[in-house]
Structure formats: structure tokens, C-alpha cells
Amino acid sequence: MLDRAGAADRPIGKLTTLSLAAICETATLFLAWSHDAAIAAALAGHLATVVGFGLFGSRVFAADRILFHLSLMSIAIAGPIGALGMMFVVAWLWMRLPGADLNAWYRRLSGGQDEAPAVRLHEQILQARSFRPGRHAVDHLPSLLHAPLPKQQALLGLIGLDYHPEYAGLLREALHSEEPSIRAHAAAVSVKLRAKFKDELKAARLCIAESQDPSRRMNALARMRAAADSGFLDEAEAAAARAEALTCCSAHRDYSPEWHLLYLRLSADHEQWSSIRDDFKRRREPFNAGAKELYIRSLIELGDAPGINELIGPTRSSSIASGGAYACG
């Protein structure tokens, strides 16, 4: 693959090779012109220069074949003038095309993610690629299973590519469709997703075992939880995955708010409401919305009225005092 940026960044080798060729050609010409060498010898010298440039230059110009071929032809046809001309071209390219810009351009052509997300989004909007029709264009998904065949298949394709646990019912319904091709399609999607979530679980376990990076481990635990919730693991396997994730998460729950929230969610998955309540009592710092929601839920599940009162606390007291909405009659 061409690395034009590389070529532009390192012109010294190319300039040196071209200048050597220019010197050899000039010498050959001079000897021929001054009759110190026979024409045949001069031609041989020219040929030797061209061949030598071809052999040596092919390595120096390895990243830029077009420049190499141009240079070879220029030297073969125009001797020292050709070599000098190509030296100007190489220098001009180097000065005119900043290496970093070229690098970025070629990475972009190759499909690499180089530009800033904002730049990418801006381009996609301009090219009408990042534009979704309004709410009315989103069909009611369950009704699609009675739509024409291509739409049903498109729906199953969407589910296969971007699965959410809420789609499990749709997939089950499709597996029992009267249309044989829909049953087969739904089965293919199920098999694909089953394999995907099993692989996710495996990869998550591997990451937890091998990585010390907290954010990677947290991400792995979240993926483990998602795999368990997907509906594509056996019940026993899903329960084991959740338990494993909870055990691992418990040890690091105080590491960051995100860890803490994940711990609470995993505890809620296991209906460990007492643990959640006790955890809140232990911590004194403010909670984010997600954590608070789980805390409230734990209080409700445990029927802990005093705890709920304490949570509402000053708001209620001041309302009563001022005869507000919570004042008793």
C-alpha cells in the first residue's frame, strides 16, 4: 500500500539517490562530450546508471512506486536533466504536502477511524446519512410479524444485528410463524445470538481473569450481566454468570460511582435488597439518580417505612409545619 506521507516525510534518501544518478549521468555525458570515452562506452555508462538506479532506487522508493517509475523514465530519457527534474518534484512534494495531513487522508481512505467524532457526525449529517425520520416512521414492531415477508425479514435482521432483551418475545413469535421462511430466519437469528452471547460471556470471564484495568473489568462485568439477561443462556448458566459478576463487583464497588451502580444493579438482579439498603446506610456521599432509584426500590421491597420516611425526611417535615401537601388533617 502506498504510504505517500511516508514518502513525503523522508525525502533525504530519494534526493540522495537521485543526486547520485544525476552525478553519474553528468559524468557520463561529460566524458562522451569531451571525447574521453567512446560513444559506446558512454551509452554503457548511461545504461549502468539507469540499471543501478533501478536496482537501488526500487528499495529507496519502495513506498512510492509511481515516483520510482517516473524517476526511472526521466533518467533513462533525459539523463541528468531528468534526475534533476525529479529531485525538484520530490522536494516540491515534500514541501507542499504535509506528512501528517497525507497520513490522515490515506488512513481515512482506508476506512480507519481517524477524524474526530464531531467531524464524522458533521459529515454524515451533510451527506444525509445521519438523519432519522420522525417518530411516526417507527413502526410498531410486534405488528410487523404480520406484515409482508420482506418487512418481517427486515425486522428479524434488525433484531439479529442490534438485539435488546425486549425483542425476545418477537423472536419467539417468529419461531412459531406459519411462514416457513420466517421460522428458518428466526432460527438463524437465535443461533447467531446464542453463539454471540456465549462468546461475550467467555470473553468477559477472560478479561476479568487477565486484566487489572478497572474500567475494562467493569465493562466486562457489564457484558457478563447483559449476556445473562439476554435470554440466550441456559438458566443455570445465566444464574452462575450473575453470581460471578456480583462477587467480583462487590470487591470493587467503592472504586467509582459507575462500579457502585453496577454493583447495585447486580444485587437487584439477585434481589439482595438488604445488601442494597445496608450499603446505602454505610455510605454517606450523595447518590446518583440510578443508585437512588435502586435504594428506593430496596426500601419498598423490604417494606421499610421508617427508611422511606427518613428518605423523604425534611421535605415532609417542613410541609407539615407549613400546612403543605403532606399535612395531616
Add this chain to the structure above:
Amino acid sequence: MRAADSSQVGEIDADICIIVEGCYPYINGGVSSWIDWLLRGNPQSTFAVVPILSQRESRPMKYELPANVTCYRELYLNRPVTPPLWLSRGKSDPKGIRLAEALTELLHGGGLATFRRIAEIVNEPNHELTYRDLLASGLSWTAVQAMYKSSMPQASFLHFFWAWRSLFGGLFATLKFSIPRARAYHAISTGYAGLLASRAGLETGRPVLLTEHGIYTNERRIEILMAEWISDTIDKGLSLEDDRIDLRDMWMRAFDAYARICYEACDTILTLYEDNQRLQLALGADRGRLQVAANGIDLERFGNAVSARPGDPPTVGLIGRVVPIKDVKCFIQAVYFARQKVPDIRALVLGATDEDKSYFAECQTLVRDLDLDDVVTFTGPVKITEYFSKLHVIALTSLSEAQPLVLLEAGAAAIPCVATDVGSCREIVEGRSSEDPALGPGGRVTELVNPKQIGSAIAELLLDDKLRETLGQALQSRVRAYYGSEQALENYRALYARHTRAVPQPNPDRRERWRA
């Protein structure tokens, strides 16, 4: 491009040219075995065989070509292209514009007439385009740009460019291939095989036949809709009404077009069972050309097989390649559930394990995880008849099938089956609604991807000798009545005889159908 002309009767490579994609003769399986059966069952005819492959194969052939195969040529969809050193700059190539227009029309509902136009542009006498012209030249660059602007201006051009090369590279390969000369052309699927057969029909005026086992286009559609390697460059969210064409749509439209072309070109369109015809009609096939031609098996060979005795270790077998479409993992899980009721169960997976090595490894891991090492055995490819004496029940857990020969073979040996409700399995196991007299069920039909239900059905049959015998005999009666090899071969002999009669004059009806 010369007009349809059948006066070249005297110079042919074979009577029938069989065109097949992606199986025979390199891959073991149902369709490959069927082709082998077809070739050997018609010794009176000569055949040319054109396998369509992605690239030159390094693995050996799994089937020996019979003596009546007089011509064999491989078509490679992916050929290396050396781009020229210099590309001319300047105005767009008008031929590239015409090519782009025709290809765009193909993606927007074009059929045989559009394909003919594309073939005429590519193979214009004295101005033929080479494969390199079509993929790596100023002309191809013009075509790519024009097509992008008219069809998919919102999609990523970078992705479009590579998808275009991949998708239409195969189309161009079929247009540049040297077609064997035959009296009739028989494609074993739509897709590229159907395209090549259609082109042969256009250029020679000879009849074109199609036999579909599964519906190729539908199978590609399922794959494409789930493919992670196809980039979705347009954010459509959850909308299924968005008109903007992205790469995924392009791939599906292309295969839909190939199916339309093939159906329009074919004189006779065969499939193995009636249910398949619904999809063929939905994809544009003419009802008047549709026929059902069920598979057949050698009743004598399988009917004489010795069955397993009631006292032998209860054994269930899955006969098939270890590949995802056969859902062997589901079978392994079903055996796990069946073992809860039949503790001494044995399970054999009888089929090749080398086609998808990573999937086979996953199956082996699953066997270990479920503690079934002493229960499940992978035998690799074997002679099925030698194993019938060990099998009490045959299981088929496939996600997609046409007319699985394994059910017919097991049925001929009076072995009852537990099969998922795919393809013609229900028709084979329970009989058609028009079956008269009704022979009764020959096993159990289950839901897809339901190892519990499948395991329960397997256990039911393994535990009840009387039930097993009754079901086995019913299935055997059905197979003998409707699925004999000789009957099936006779159908194809008659078909070939009808379509390979020498036609002294070009058939005006045929040319009429192909006019734009």
C-alpha cells in the same frame, strides 16, 4: 452479441451443462450427493459440469466425476486483477455510463432484458471489455461513480466502492466465462449459477432449467440481513420504511435481481416440495413453469439395511455435516435432556467435521461442558448403511433444509425420525394432506431451536419399542410410495429428453420472451 441461434447442434461439449455453486464436487453434502446421483443415474446423457467457486480450490474433490462427464470447467468469482500502470484522465467513458445505467436498473427491478443489455455492453463484438476493464480501469471508475450518484448518494462512497467490486465482480466473472456448448443448461440454484445459465440461454438459444433445493435468494437474504461485515453507513434507526439505499439493501437487491433473471430465462423451474413454490412465486417466477420434482433414494439399498434391535443400547443419530445450519449444538443439548429420561442413551453424529473447524471445536466443548463425553461420538464421514443397525432413532435439528435425504434414507430402513419443522420435513414425517390412504406419522416434528422438546421426543421414541416400530413402518411405507430413486430419475430423463431434442430452426417463442 449474437442472437439466439440453435444451429450449432452439431458442435457440443455435452448434452446437459450442470451449473452449480459452492458445493459439488468439493464439499460433501445433500446437494452434492444429489448431483452425483443425477449424473450417474443418466448414463445415456453426457454432461458438462461447471462448479462456481470463490477462488481456485486447494482441497481435493470429494466426488469422482463419472465417465459421462465429458467437460469440466471451474468458474472463479474472485479473480486477481492487475491494475494498469497508467490511468487516463479526462472525460467520463460513455460506455461506463451505459454500464452504470444498466446495473442501476438491475438493482431497481430489472430482469432478463436488463441482463441482456449488460451482456451486450460487456461482450460487444470487436469491442469486448476485459475483466480488467470492468474492475480496474477508467471505464469502471466512471461506472462506479455514476452508479453511486444515482443509487446511493447518501451511503459511504468508500464502502460502496469495495462492495461494488465484490458484488459485481462475480457478475462480470459470469459474463466473461467460456461457457461449454450444450443442448440444455441446468442450474442447481439461482444466484451466480442461475446467471450463467441465463447467459447461456441468451447466447445459444438452448433451453434453461432450474432445480432449487433450498431457495438460494432467501438464504442469501437471511445471511445479508444478519451479516456484521456489511457496514450500515446510513443511520436509519429502527425504521423499516426508509427509502435510502445502503450497502445491505444493495446486496439484497442484487441477489433478488439475479433470481428474477434466472426465473425469466428458465423454461422449467423445479423444486423439491410445494411449500418452496410460494417463495419462488414471491420472487417473480411464472407459475406456469413451476414443477415439483421430489428427491428419490435407492429403496433397495436402504430398505435392506438391518435395523437396531430393541435390546441394543438406545442410540440416536444425527446424520449430517457438523456446520451451524445443522444446529448440531441443539442436538447435543437435546441429548443432554434425553439422558435425563434415558440414562444409557448413546448419540452418534455421523458426518464430516472438517468443513467448519471452529464450529466443530465449539461442539466438542459443549459435549465436555454437558458431561456427555461418554455419550456423544463424532464419527466423521461414514457409510450410513453400516450404521443403521446401531440406530433406533434419527434426529434432524437443522435450521434450514429442503428435502433432507437422511430422512428418506432412514425411512427406507424403517427408522423413525425426530425432525425440526423446516423444509419438507413435516411432509416426509407426517405425509401430505393429500396422502391417500393416510399412512400415519413416521416420527415427531418439533419446533426449531428447542432442545428440550427435541430431547423429550427422542426419549419418547427410545423408551417405547412398540411406538418406534409403528412409526418406523409408517415412514417406510411413505418413502416406498413416493420417494423412490427410479421414479425421480425417470422424471429427469423425461425432462432432459424433452429439452435436448435438436431444434433445426431458432425458436421464435424463445426470442420473443427475451426481447426488451
